[in-house]
Structures are given as C-alpha cells and as structure tokens.
Amino acid sequence: MKRLITLLITLLIVQGLEAGVFDPRYHTYEEICNELDSLLELYSTIMMVDTIGWSTMDSIPILGVKISDNPWMNEDEPKVLYNGLHHAEEKISTEVCMYIINDLVNRYGIDDRVRRWIDSIEIWVIPMLNPDGHNVVMSGLDTTWRKNTRDNNNNGEFDLDYDGVDLNRNYGFAWELGGSTDPSSEYYRGPYPFSENETRAVRELTLINRFMFDICYHAARTGQIEVVYYPWRWEGGFTPDHAVIQAIAESVACRIPNFMGTGTYAATYGYLTQGGSARNWFYGAIGTIALTIEVGRCYPPGEYVDSICRNNLHGAYYLLDKALMGPGITGHVRDAMTGTPMQAEVEIVEVTDTMIEPRKCDPVHGRFWRLLVPGSYTVRVTAAGYDTVIIENVNVGESGYTELEILLNRTGVMEEKHGLHIFGIGVNPFYCEGGIDLNTHVKVRIYTLTGSVVGMFDLYERRYMGGDGYEVIGKKLPAGVYFCEIDYGDMVVRRKLLKLW
Ligand SMILES: [Zn+2]
Numbered sequence: 001m002k003r004l005i006t007l008l009i010t011l012l013i014v015q016g017l018e019a020g021v022f023d024p025r026y027h028t029y030e031e032i033c034n035e036l037d038s039l040l041e042l043y044s045t046i047m048m049v050d051t052i053g054w055s056t057m058d059s060i061p062i063l064g065v066k067i068s069d070n071p072w073m074n075e076d077e078p079k080v081l082y083n084g085l086h087h088a089e090e091k092i093s094t095e096v097c098m099y100i101i102n103d104l105v106n107r108y109g110i111d112d113r114v115r116r117w118i119d120s121i122e123i124w125v126i127p128m129l130n131p132d133g134h135n136v137v138m139s140g141l142d143t144t145w146r147k148n149t150r151d152n153n154n155n156g157e158f159d160l161d162y163d164g165v166d167l168n169r170n171y172g173f174a175w176e177l178g179g180s181t182d183p184s185s186e187y188y189r190g191p192y193p194f195s196e197n198e199t200r201a202v203r204e205l206t207l208i209n210r211f212m213f214d215i216c217y218h219a220a221r222t223g224q225i226e227v228v229y230y231p232w233r234w235e236g237g238f239t240p241d242h243a244v245i246q247a248i249a250e251s252v253a254c255r256i257p258n259f260m261g262t263g264t265y266a267a268t269y270g271y272l273t274q275g276g277s278a279r280n281w282f283y284g285a286i287g288t289i290a291l292t293i294e295v296g297r298c299y300p301p302g303e304y305v306d307s308i309c310r311n312n313l314h315g316a317y318y319l320l321d322k323a324l325m326g327p328g329i330t331g332h333v334r335d336a337m338t339g340t341p342m343q344a345e346v347e348i349v350e351v352t353d354t355m356i357e358p359r360k361c362d363p364v365h366g367r368f369w370r371l372l373v374p375g376s377y378t379v380r381v382t383a384a385g386y387d388t389v390i391i392e393n394v395n396v397g398e399s400g401y402t403e404l405e406i407l408l409n410r411t412g413v414m415e416e417k418h419g420l421h422i423f424g425i426g427v428n429p430f431y432c433e434g435g436i437d438l439n440t441h442v443k444v445r446i447y448t449l450t451g452s453v454v455g456m457f458d459l460y461e462r463r464y465m466g467g468d469g470y471e472v473i474g475k476k477l478p479a480g481v482y483f484c485e486i487d488y489g490d491m492v493v494r495r496k497l498l499k500l501w
Contacts, residue, residue, distance in 0.1 A: 023302030053201025088133025178275025341366025
C-alpha cells in the first residue's frame with residue numbers, strides 16, 4: 001500500500017512533466033481505457049474488452065480486446081493475436097496495436113475484406129502488456145525503462161537499479177537459455193518461468209485460444225529496426241516448420257513499407273537461445289506462428305506515429321488473409337462414443353522434432369489448424385486412454401484446408417465385450433503390458449503396413465503379449481508400425497501397434 005501511495009504521489013508531481021516528455025500523440029493508460037470505451041459504445045456487436053490479468057506490482061488491469069462477430073462467444077474460428085509493450089519504453093508498439101483496433105472496427109461496415117476477417121476470425125489485441133513499467137516511463141522516473149517493476153529485493157520500494165523483470169525473457173520455453181540471472185540486469189528473466197502476472201495472463205489466454213498467429217510489436221532503442229524476426233535457429237538447424245514460417249515472415253515483411261519510403265521491412269530468424277521470449281514460447285509450446293516486429297525507435301516524434309502504424313497494417317492483415325487461405329490441414333477430434341471435443345495431440349509425422357511440444361486441439365471445440373506447404377502428410381492423433389489413429393496420404397494443395405473429422409475410440413472398449421483387456425498402453429504400445437482373460441482360444445496375427453505377416457500364434461488363458469515382440473513371435477522386429485489382429489472366431493479385432501525401438 002505504501003508503495004502504491006508513493007507511486008500515486010510521484011505521478012501527481014510529474015503530471016506536468018508528462019506532457020513535456022512525450023508527444024500527446026502517445027496514449028496514456030487512461031487514454032487507452034477511454035478510447036476503448038468510446039469504441040465499445042459504437043461497436044459492441046463486434047468487439048469486447050476483457051481484463052486478461054493484473055499487473056504484478058500495482059494490480060493494474062491488463063486489457064485484452066477481442067474483435068470478432070459474437071465477441072462474447074468462443075467460436076470455432078481461427079484465432080490471431082497482436083500484442084504490444086512487453087517492454088515499457090517501446091511506446092510505439094502500443095500505438096500500432098491501438099491503430100489496428102481502430103482500423104478494424106471502423107472499417108467493418110464499409111470494407112468487405114475487413115468484414116470477412118471479423119466474421120470468420122477471432123482477433124485479439126493486447127495493446128499494453130506492461131502497465132507497471134509504462135508508469136515508470138510516463139512519470140519521467142526513467143524514460144528508458146524496459147522491465148516491469150517486480151520488487152526483486154523485497155524492500156517495499158521501487159529501485160531503478162535493481163527491480164523489475166524483462167517480461168520477454170520470462171516465458172516458459174527454453175527459459176534457462178536466455179536473459180540474465182542478475183536482477184539488476186535489464187534482461188533479468190525472473191526467478192522462475194512465468195513468475196510474472198503479465199506473462200501468465202498471456203499464457204492463460206493462449207491456452208484457451210491456441211492462436212494460429214501472433215505478432216509481438218516491439219521497438220529498438222539501438223540495433224536493427226524495421227525487421228521481422230521468426231522462430232528459430234538452433235545449433236545450425238531450423239524449426240521443423242521452417243519452410244512455412246520463413247515464407248510467412250517474408251510475406252509479412254515485404255508488405256510493410258519502411259519509414260523512409262525506400263523499401264520494405266526485412267525478415268530474419270531469431271535464435272532459440274533468446275530463451276524465455278514470447279515468440280519462442282508461442283511456437284515451441286503451442287504451435288502458434290509468432291513474429292516479433294521491431295517497428296522503429298521507442299517513441300519517434302508524434303507526427304511520425306500514424307505513418308509507422310499505417311505501414312504496419314499491411315503486415316498484420318496479411319496474417320488474417322493467410323489464416324483463412326491456408327494451405328494446411330484442419331479438423332476436429334472427438335470421442336467416438338459421446339461426440340465430446342477432445343484436446344488430443346495431433347502430429348504431422350513429417351513435420352516434427354523433439355524440440356517442440358506436441359500440438360494439441362483447442363479445449364473448447366477440439367479443433368486443430370496446421371499450416372503446411374503443399375504435399376502429402378501422415379497425421380497421427382493420440383490421447384491418453386484412446387486408440388491412436390493414423391491417417392496416411394493426407395494431401396495439401398496450393399490453397400485452402402484439407403478437413404479431417406477424427407473420432408477416437410476408447411482403448412479396449414470393444415475387446416471388453418469379449419473379455420480381452422489390454423493394459424498399460426504407453427509411449428510404445430507394442431511394448432504394452434497386455435494380457436488376455438479368456439477360456440477360449442484366440443488366434444493372433446501380427447503383420448506389417450503392407451500386409452505381410454511377421455508373426456502368428458495362439459493365445460489362451462492369460463498370457464502376455466508384451467515385450468519387444470520377441471516373446472510372442474520369437475524374433476526381434478525392426479521399429480515401425482504394425483497391426484495386431486485378434487481372431488475370436490466370431491469377431492476379429494485389429495489394433496495398430498507402434499514399435500519405437
Ligand atoms: Zn522490445
């Protein structure tokens with residue numbers, strides 16, 4: 001409380017200063033609130049303002065603006081996020097976000113392209129992720145402040161030389177590879193991943209919405225500007241989605257005219273070692289294609305702001321077209337018995353590696369989206385307690401989405417009728433601890449994808465079918481996909497087996 005009062009007094013003292021420090025073209029937090037209120041009065045059918053969290057120190061609401069038809073509903077549509085002001089001094093990033101909001105809602109009624117986006121996509125904008133840090137900048141205490149204001153030494157006061165966490169090093173993916181462990185550093189990554197309310201707010205919103213795209217708007221006090229960074233380079237390699245991501249980043253960059261009017265933005269990869277960054281977490285943990293755009297210096301003269309924002313619309317809007325256009329694979333995963341949407345893991349077997357976390361359906365609709373380059377793919381769908389489904393030869397064309405409706409059967413449901421129980425199906429189903437409780441003979445055949453039989457035996461009473469294959473058929477099989485067929489005489493059950501080693 002003492003701290004809050006100190007801050008309020010500071011703010012009062014510097015009220016006069018504020019106008020002198022920054023051009024009035026730049027929004028204060030209060031101006032953002034007022035402007036969003038005015039827009040809501042006009043456009044409540046296509047926008048909603050939500051509090052997605054509260055800032056770490058001063059509990060200031062972090063506002064998330066959703067622009068979509070039926071804004072209060074979570075609809076089965078692709079979702080796209082734009083955010084600004086991870087870093088407190090990068091004021092131009094908030095302006096780009098506010099500009100996007102205004103432009104979209106103002107043009108809904110008059111521009112068919114905008115209407116189609118808003119009707120078919122859920123667009124989220126977080127104009128100011130770091131309001132605590134913003135207050136440090138606006139008050140004039142430090143106009144180059146970057147972090148939030150976490151009280152790192154717990155002394156109840158704000159220490160410019162020691163407090164704060166770099167929010168863009170606090171995300172929980174490769175966190176340990178990035179930032180600094182020194183609280184006094186501008187790049188302090190925080191005591192543990194997602195230690196800050198601000199990054200947790202982004203995480204919670206994202207886990208529900210599983211955005212297809214995100215743009216993190218930033219600005220650079222020094223270093224390269226007018227550049228689009230994408231994930232990632234790591235030990236000489238790129239991400240498994242590199243072909244798709246690079247093409248998208250370049251398409252975004254080449255659509256944004258630079259400020260001087262001499263060319264466009266450039267696209268380049270970032271590094272995985274920029275650990276804890278929003279961009280790498282979005283891609284690595286969620287599958288969101290996330291870009292960081294450095295739009296300019298932190299707070300260019302007020303008369304430059306509109307032009308920088310307007311130029312950036314072209315990049316932002318390319319992603320909305322791309323979300324609708326593909327190409328890629330989409331669909332739902334549901335429980336075959338109940339029809340309930342499932343948050344299953346959907347793997348494109350040709351486009352994966354161990355660095356990234358499994359791609360999941362969204363929890364509300366069981367929907368997945370995956371952008372791909374044209375080609376033929378294998379889709380593998382898994383969920384605990386369900387039989388794995390593998391769909392081969394799924395073709396992706398030059399544009400549009402190939403749709404899949406996938407139903408998962410509970411493991412063992414059919415077999416239970418006949419007294420067969422297969423338990424403990426884990427990472428390597430072939431290695432399952434299976435057994436059979438039967439008084440009758442069954443015949444078991446194991447064969448390959450192309451149908452050639454590699455093992456055949458009778459099963460009676462209780463007997464394990466586990467091991468690496470050796471125990472049941474007397475030879476070691478190479479890793480791969482097999483089928484197991486259990487013949488009861490009046491019924492045949494087939495099960496796909498994956499042998500990983
Ligand atoms: Zn930044």
